[in-house]
Amino acid sequence: MTQDIVILAAGKGSRMKSAFSKVLHKVGGIAMVRRVLTTANTLPDSKLHLVVGHQGEQVEANCQDFSANIVWQNDPQGTGDALRRVAPFLQDDGVALTLYGDVPLIRASTLTKMTALSTPNTLVLLTIKLDNPTGYGRIVRDDHGKVTAIVEQKDASVEQLAIQEVNTGILLAPNHRLKVWLAALTNTNAQGEYYLTDVIAMAARDGLDIVTVHPENEAEVAGVNDRVQLAALERDWQHQQAIQLMQNGATLLDPSRIDVRGELITGHDVIIDVNCVFEGKVVLGNGVEIGPNCHLKDCVIGDNTIVKSHTLIDDSQVGESCDIGPFARLRPGTQLSNKAKIGNFVETKKARIGEGSKVNHLSYIGDTDMGANVNVGAGTITCNYDGVNKHLTQVGDNVFIGSNTSLVAPVQVAEGATIAAGSTITKQVNEKQLAFARARQINKDNWIGPVKK
Known part of the structure; x- marks a missing residue:
């Protein structure tokens, strides 16, 4: 099965207070986005898509040796909006893996576990349990333990805020289904953005198997905002x-x-x-x-x-x-x-x-x-x-x-x-x-x- 890998790197990163794009700041001497691209490149039969926006020229110039398809998101309106811009390039018979340019320590072994579970009727989520889940979208499950939705922090009820299993943002979905879900997204939420996480509820509604994979440690899925x-x-x-x-x-x-x-x-x-x-x-x-x-x-x-x-x-x-x-x-x-x-x-x-x-x-x-x-x-x-x-x-x-x-x-x-x-x-x-x-x-x-x- 062919695989599209989408790396989101369009955010402004204003809290970094920097003249450089956030994803170009380094961890272990290597720009964060380059770490993600390098890991993605280890997965076989993959096509890379890099979504850029704020200071996108810097990011594109720094990553040109990866031969990724550059997709522009000049006026970012959320992660769902970013994927909608990539949708025309996604292969109908393949799957799409979504990664983030400011989550640099994700391991190839974790992504391999996700791809091993992929089928045309399966959506794979990377989740983790945190002692303090503040700021993360919560994983909502039914009485049988099946994932039914992801609720963002600002939209969560008191009961949902108590959930410790959270969304890392990294997911793998069949493209022919994903394109339909992306087209149906709305921005009627507290942020006024198009959430990629809303496709989870759509997948549950359409009867897909939603399975979860966990990383080896928290640092693997930690993002950088400042x-x-x-x-x-x-x-x-x-x-x-x-x-x-x-x-x-x-x-x-x-x-x-x-x-x-x-x-x-x-x-x-x-x-x-x-x-x-x-x-x-x-x-x-x-x-x-x-x-x-x-x-x-x-x-x-x-x-x-x-x-x-x-x-x-x-x-x-x-x-x-x-x-x-x-x-x-x-x-x-x-x-x-x-x-x-x-x-x-x-x-x-x-x-x-x-x-x-x-x-x-x-x-x-x-x-x-x-x-x-x-x-x-x-x-x-x-x-x-x-x-x-x-x-x-x-x-x-x-x-x-x-x-x-x-x-x-x-x-x-x-x-x-x-x-x-x-x-x-x-x-x-x-x-x-x-x-x-x-x-x-x-x-x-x-x-x-x-x-x-």
Whole structure:
């Protein structure tokens, strides 16, 4: 059976007090609506429809890679109104699943359970029981436990307000029936809107089987209306990530102080200290240790590497048994071979550091191809930028570079060479040569220094 998936993302979200569409605010580093679209995309034989309205251009531009059918709802009049605008695109012989762009943590496994119950004569509802159901539409059942209607909070009687089973808004209905129900909707209610929930009573009247499915947890169906709810959902998401990481064999020294804003893959016996942030896709090999207050983005860290505190790694490849930090910064394009060492206050960019090479402290190495077993003294920099273009520095194996050296690119230092401390190297240094490039020291006797006036 073909399946249409409709994601509602037209709301104004005025309580967010933002220049951006509500559904573009992020949970776990990913826009809420993109999370919903990604989950929807996992369901087979599905066609995506994205309903946009307020700041719809922003939403459409942000989601164009999903190839969803964009449907405009410029003057929103409720969820039923949104579905009526999608109705012409729905396949008569299929079913429609309704999702929400501000309910980002819905799981594919839950939606799969719903689709498994779908038939041409069945309507599937996702419901949940809450200790405090205030604000939600209540699920009304008859004496036999069959669902007969959904009553919104503002339209509910005192008895109905006591019901704890509530509507999540997520439902699955056969299209040939849904189109008829949508056409029959009215807005004679307290909100003056067309409620999608009114189709439940129509389905009951028409003799359809109305079945319910429940999510695994409340966070899965929690919506976001303001930044307080957004922050709460972020914590729910991070808690879920922490549990999964620990179940996969990672040690988190404090599971409440980690932020995963993308995908974090860990090997066995990984240790992550407090206040670490992971963005994009990060892969940590077996036995990796991440110190406190580190920020890793789009990188791969090899087995048994130690990343010490306050280190930033972005778009880089790190080999096995490396030693990085503290206070190091690996910028995009950095590649560390096995057993390389990057020490405190060292910055690298678009640099390949060979096996066993050491850049211990207070250095900048950019646009560099460095061989194995090189020792770089403190304060060394590669002068890779001439004001217009970037140039390459090439350093061979077993080179010793003295402290406070400037390597003015493009330049080559061949295997086994030694650079004297304080040198500015502008010309090629050949194999096993010793290069001095500094002015002769002059000492003046009886020097009288400046006197404070």
